[in-house]
Amino acid sequence: MGVPLYQAKAELFRTLGHPVRIRVLELLQAGPRPVRDLLADIDVEPSNLSQQLGVLRRAGLVSSARTGSSVVYTLSTPAVADLLAAGRRILSAVLTDRDELLVQIDAERQQS
Numbered sequence: 081m082g083v084p085l086y087q088a089k090a091e092l093f094r095t096l097g098h099p100v101r102i103r104v105l106e107l108l109q110a111g112p113r114p115v116r117d118l119l120a121d122i123d124v125e126p127s128n129l130s131q132q133l134g135v136l137r138r139a140g141l142v143s144s145a146r147t148g149s150s151v152v153y154t155l156s157t158p159a160v161a162d163l164l165a166a167g168r169r170i171l172s173a174v175l176t177d178r179d180e181l182l183v184q185i186d187a188e189r190q191q192s
Contacts, residue, residue, distance in 0.1 A: 095139040100124055100132045102164075104153070108142060109161045112154040 083091075096102060103122050107113055119129055133153060136142040142155045155161060 092139065095135060095141065096163075098132060098135075100128065101136055103131075104132060104136060105141065105155065105160060105164055106156045109164065112152045114147070114150040114152045116150065118153065136141060 090107075096105075100122060104118060107118060107121055114127075115129065115133070118133075119126060122129060132153060133142065133144070140156055141160050142153050143150050144153050146152075
């Protein structure tokens with residue numbers, strides 16, 4: 081018997097649980113990028129970026145191809161960009177709710 085779906089989802093979200101990996105995925109939404117371009121846009125050591133790219137590749141979220149002396153990465157499916165967009169929408173809703181709550185708290189504090 082294979083891995084239960086909920087466990088596979090949990091592993092996917094664990095994979096997304098690193099800021100460098102999220103940043104890589106965000107950058108790749110614009111299209112394929114060679115490693116040197118990713119390094120220029122992300123302030124990490126080359127070995128750290130290589131490790132994070134490996135995690136993303138093993139999870140199936142990115143694919144890579146050698147072009148001359150460069151390795152170029154791309155999102156493995158447009159659904160990865162959809163997932164990032166869903167994350168932005170969720171954060172926006174959550175943060176908006178928190179902002180509204182803070183306004184209410186401040187208003188109550190001023191009335192006291």
